[in-house]
Amino acid sequence: MAGTVSVEQAARHWVNPLRDPRDKRLPMIAGPCAMVIFGVTGDLSRKKLMPAIYDLANQGLLPPGFSLVGFARRNYADEDFEKVVIEAVRKHARTPFRQEVWDSLAAGLRFVQGSFDDDAAFATLARTLAELDKERGTGGNCAFYLSIPPNMFPVVLDQLSKHKLAQPGPEPDGWVPWRRVVIEKPFGHDLASAKALNALVNRVFPEETVFRIDHYLGKETVQNILALRFANELFEPIWNANYVDSVQITMAEDIGLGGRAGYYDGIGAARDVIQNHLLQLMALTVMEEPTSFEPKQLTTEKIKALSATKLVYPLDETTARGQYTEGWQGSEHVVGLHQEEGFDPNSRTETYAAITLRVENRRWAGVPFYLRTGKRLGRRVTEIAVMFKRAPHLPFDQTMTEELGQNALVIRVQPDEGITMRFGSKVPGTGMEVRDVNMDFSYGEAFTESSPEAYERLILDVLLGVPSLFPVNAEVELSWEILDPVISHWAAGGKPEPYEAGTWGPISAEEMLAISGREWRRP
Incomplete structure (x- = not known):
C-alpha cells in the first residue's frame, strides 16, 4: 500500500520521545540497535556484560527492539542461550528481576554457533542481523563486542570485513546504519604490538567507531x-x-x-x-x-x-x-x-x-x-x-x-x-x-x-x-x-x-x- 512504512524504516528515523535533547539532566536512551558478543560463553560475558545489558533494559535505557546475538563454538539453540542469559542475570544483575523486562529482552536473543574462522557461521550471523532488523526494528545498527583473546582479533575482524558486517553500504532509502566495535584490554603487550593492533583494527573499523574498554573509566x-x-x-x-x-x-x-x-x-x-x-x-x-x-x-x-x-x-x-x-x-x-x-x-x-x-x-x-x-x-x-x-x-x-x-x-x-x-x-x-x-x-x-x-x-x-x-x-x-x-x-x-x-x-x-x-x- 502506498505510504506504508515498514518496522525497520520507522526504526531508522526513531527519535526518543521521552527526552528533550536540550535537557542534559535526563539520561540518554539508546536508539534502535543490536549487539553481537563474540566469546559470549566466557566469564566476562556471564558476570558483567549480560547482567549490565539487563540492568540497562530494566532502567528503560535500551530501545524496545534491542537485540542481543551471542556467537560461540558451543552447540546452543536460541532456547539454550536464553537459559544461559537468564541464569547470568538472576545471579549477577544489580537491579531486581522483573518478568516483563526479561520477556521483552528475551524476544531479541539469538545465538550463532561456529568458530571464528567459519565462513558459514558469519554468513549465518549476517542473515540473523538482517532478520532482526525486519522483526525487531534495529535499524541495521550493530555493535560487535570482542570478548575474546587478542590473538583472535585478526580472524574475527577479517570475517566481519569479508561478510560486509563492519561497514555496510547505504540502504535503498538512503539510510546508512552504524557499526561499532568494542575491544577489551589488553591493548597489545608493548608499543610495537599496540601499534600493530591499532592498525589492524582501523583497517576494518574507522577510529571513530572503535571503543576500547577500560572498565575503570x-x-x-x-x-x-x-x-x-x-x-x-x-x-x-x-x-x-x-x-x-x-x-x-x-x-x-x-x-x-x-x-x-x-x-x-x-x-x-x-x-x-x-x-x-x-x-x-x-x-x-x-x-x-x-x-x-x-x-x-x-x-x-x-x-x-x-x-x-x-x-x-x-x-x-x-x-x-x-x-x-x-x-x-x-x-x-x-x-x-x-x-x-x-x-x-x-x-x-x-x-x-x-x-x-x-x-x-x-x-x-x-x-x-x-x-x-x-x-x-x-x-x-x-x-x-x-x-x-x-x-x-x-x-x-x-x-x-x-x-x-x-x-x-x-x-x-x-x-x-x-x-x-x-x-x-x-x-x-x-x-x-x-x-x-x-x-x-x-x-x-x-x-x-x-x-x-x-x-x-x-x-x-x-x-x-x-x-x-x-x-x-x-x-x-x-x-x-x-x-x-x-x-x-x-x-x-x-x-x-x-x-x-x-x-x-x-x-x-x-x-x-x-x-x-x-x-x-x-x-
Missing part, C-alpha cells in the same frame, strides 16, 4: 575526579606544584592469582594495571580543564597530559617489582606465587609493580607521581592520594605536632567510593596538641540512588556513540611509550624481589620514596 568515582576539579573553585588554586608535594595512585588487591596463573604469567602487574588503569587515572588527575566536556575536548587534554608524562631515572632507584610469597591474609594463611597452580616457579613475572613519573609542564614541574599496583597486599583498595606540602612554619612545640602528617586529598575509587580530606586539628583539652583528622564524603551515604556498574555506563555509551570514556589510539600508544623502558629494564635484570603476602610490597618500594624523604600512604 566507567566507575562513578573516576568520573567524579572531573567534577571535583572543574566544578569547584576551592581546589584549582592549590592543584599545582606550589602546594602539592607528590601524588600517589594505588590499585591494591588482597587476592592472589588463583586460577589465572596461565593468563597472568608473562603479562605481570605493570602491563595488566599500570599501562591502562593507573595511567588513565593519572591523566584525569593532571589534565588541564577542557573547553567543554565533548569527547574530543576531553581526549585532547588527556593526550596532552600523557605526552608530558615521563619516567624518572635511574630506574633501579625509581621503580620496584616483586612477587608475593606465602603469608597471612587477615586470619587466613595463603600460599606464595610459586605454589599457585599452573605458575612456572622460575617465572620472572611480577605481581607487584611501582614506578615514578613526572609531568613536564608548568603546573606540575617537580612533583613526583608514584604509581603502584600489586596482588596479595594489605587490603583491596584503589585510590588517588594528592599529598600536600607541609606548612613552612609551625608555631607549636614539636611535642604538640608529633602525630601531624601531611595534608592529603584522597579520592577513593573502590571500595567505599568517596573522598577524604586529611588535615590537622587541635585535640580537645587545655594544651595545644595538634593531630591529623579526616573529613569524609561517602557516595553511599550522600546519595540515595546506587551507582551503576561500570559496564552499564560503558555499554550504553557504545550504543549511543559517545566515546568520552574510551581511550583512543594515541592514548594507548603514549601509555606504552611511558612503560616500555621499565619493562625492558626489568627484563634485563634479575628476579623480582619477594614480599610476604598481606604486607604492602617489597622493601625496594619503600626505598623508592625514602630516597626523597617520603613514604607511601597506608590506605
Whole structure:
C-alpha cells in the first residue's frame, strides 16, 4: 500500500520521545540497535556484560527492539542461550528481576554457533542481523563486542570485513546504519604490538567507531575526579606544584592469582594495571580543564597530559617489582606465587609493580607521581592520594605536632567510593596538641540512588556513540611509550624481589620514596 512504512524504516528515523535533547539532566536512551558478543560463553560475558545489558533494559535505557546475538563454538539453540542469559542475570544483575523486562529482552536473543574462522557461521550471523532488523526494528545498527583473546582479533575482524558486517553500504532509502566495535584490554603487550593492533583494527573499523574498554573509566568515582576539579573553585588554586608535594595512585588487591596463573604469567602487574588503569587515572588527575566536556575536548587534554608524562631515572632507584610469597591474609594463611597452580616457579613475572613519573609542564614541574599496583597486599583498595606540602612554619612545640602528617586529598575509587580530606586539628583539652583528622564524603551515604556498574555506563555509551570514556589510539600508544623502558629494564635484570603476602610490597618500594624523604600512604 502506498505510504506504508515498514518496522525497520520507522526504526531508522526513531527519535526518543521521552527526552528533550536540550535537557542534559535526563539520561540518554539508546536508539534502535543490536549487539553481537563474540566469546559470549566466557566469564566476562556471564558476570558483567549480560547482567549490565539487563540492568540497562530494566532502567528503560535500551530501545524496545534491542537485540542481543551471542556467537560461540558451543552447540546452543536460541532456547539454550536464553537459559544461559537468564541464569547470568538472576545471579549477577544489580537491579531486581522483573518478568516483563526479561520477556521483552528475551524476544531479541539469538545465538550463532561456529568458530571464528567459519565462513558459514558469519554468513549465518549476517542473515540473523538482517532478520532482526525486519522483526525487531534495529535499524541495521550493530555493535560487535570482542570478548575474546587478542590473538583472535585478526580472524574475527577479517570475517566481519569479508561478510560486509563492519561497514555496510547505504540502504535503498538512503539510510546508512552504524557499526561499532568494542575491544577489551589488553591493548597489545608493548608499543610495537599496540601499534600493530591499532592498525589492524582501523583497517576494518574507522577510529571513530572503535571503543576500547577500560572498565575503570566507567566507575562513578573516576568520573567524579572531573567534577571535583572543574566544578569547584576551592581546589584549582592549590592543584599545582606550589602546594602539592607528590601524588600517589594505588590499585591494591588482597587476592592472589588463583586460577589465572596461565593468563597472568608473562603479562605481570605493570602491563595488566599500570599501562591502562593507573595511567588513565593519572591523566584525569593532571589534565588541564577542557573547553567543554565533548569527547574530543576531553581526549585532547588527556593526550596532552600523557605526552608530558615521563619516567624518572635511574630506574633501579625509581621503580620496584616483586612477587608475593606465602603469608597471612587477615586470619587466613595463603600460599606464595610459586605454589599457585599452573605458575612456572622460575617465572620472572611480577605481581607487584611501582614506578615514578613526572609531568613536564608548568603546573606540575617537580612533583613526583608514584604509581603502584600489586596482588596479595594489605587490603583491596584503589585510590588517588594528592599529598600536600607541609606548612613552612609551625608555631607549636614539636611535642604538640608529633602525630601531624601531611595534608592529603584522597579520592577513593573502590571500595567505599568517596573522598577524604586529611588535615590537622587541635585535640580537645587545655594544651595545644595538634593531630591529623579526616573529613569524609561517602557516595553511599550522600546519595540515595546506587551507582551503576561500570559496564552499564560503558555499554550504553557504545550504543549511543559517545566515546568520552574510551581511550583512543594515541592514548594507548603514549601509555606504552611511558612503560616500555621499565619493562625492558626489568627484563634485563634479575628476579623480582619477594614480599610476604598481606604486607604492602617489597622493601625496594619503600626505598623508592625514602630516597626523597617520603613514604607511601597506608590506605
